[in-house]
Amino acid sequence: MCAQESPYFVTYDHHLEEPGNLELETYTTSGIPRAGQSAYVAPYMEIEYGVTARWTTELYLEGQGTIGDSAVFTGWRLENRFRILKREHFINPVLYFEYERTSEATRIQKEIVGGGPDVTSPNADLQPSKNHELEGKLILSSTLHEWNIAGNFIAEKNLSQAEGFEFGYAFGVARSLATLASAAQCRFCRENFLVGMELYGGLGSTVDGFSVHNTAHYAAPVASWQVSENGSLHFSSSFALTHEGSPVLLRFGYSYEFRGFSSRIAQLFGGKH
């Protein structure tokens, strides 16, 4: 869907990419440091493709730069989301599976699991440690009047180290600023803006115990602005609710959708058009 891109950065709802469309997204997560930490910027790119109306696949490429330290490529992720039910229901479940090949220096924080990322150690110590990880999410999402309400329950298994299973959560609510679309062609119409709130954090692990203590938790107002027919800007400020991790995460992103991508590729190779 081109319009009304989700404003969430961490939470997933049940809306998948429109089949045949390709979306390119660039995001950054910037960490404001506590005493003894360094500020960092973690950019990442997403390539999202709607395989079918009930299956979306996505490739992430990510990096990280820390002030006074270094800039490193921290790895890639491949995720797939499957919508279970054909029709809309009060609660719409989606299954999410992801494979990650990332280093310990990753700081994009697309989700928080366990105690959260290490934001104090230097990149030279973290980057050599590369992990194979599998992650699963149960996404539950509902449309209630004009609101989207979504909850994600996350389990992650590091196949490279004996960390057991790590857990996390994300909740989000969002809505459009306007319930009716105006007739005018405009950039600043209220229906082009979505606002909401996210709450996300870690829930410990099977090794350290299933707990909200000593884990990072954030509350984050989020907003998105559809600036063109195909493009959207996304903003968020995440505020830490505990003393773990960075006290503030500033997130910014731009997404651009190539409609009918699969048809155009088919034309290139002589397919029907």
Next chain:
Amino acid sequence: MRAVFVAVFLMVILAVANSQNEGYRQDPGWRAPTEAAARPNPLAKRPDAAAGGAKLFKRNCVECHGENGTGLANKHSANLRLDVVQKQSDGTLFWKITNGNTDRGMPSFSRLPELQRWQLVLYLRNLNSADIPSKAKAK
């Protein structure tokens, strides 16, 4: 390893791109429940809202149903001007926009606020109308 991964990703995209449905037919199983079909359009007495519906149509529907709603052959999408569509109730069209028909490639548009989906229904009713304001037509 990365080159293999990228190659597999591109192959999946190409395979899907060349394996689309060959012929569109109305799905007889895609039927709105009676209660949903009976819902009236709350904007029925707000014809001015159709202009906003035109904008939403351009953003969300033109890619598959074409600029004038007659459907696109390569998408096997419905001609929204046909009687088989226009004779359906407002509630049925609203239900179909809301739920989509994922087995046939029609996504759910429940992400749009409810009134905006009703605006789309309002606009669909005007597709065959000659007196629709020009600015309300999807360009």
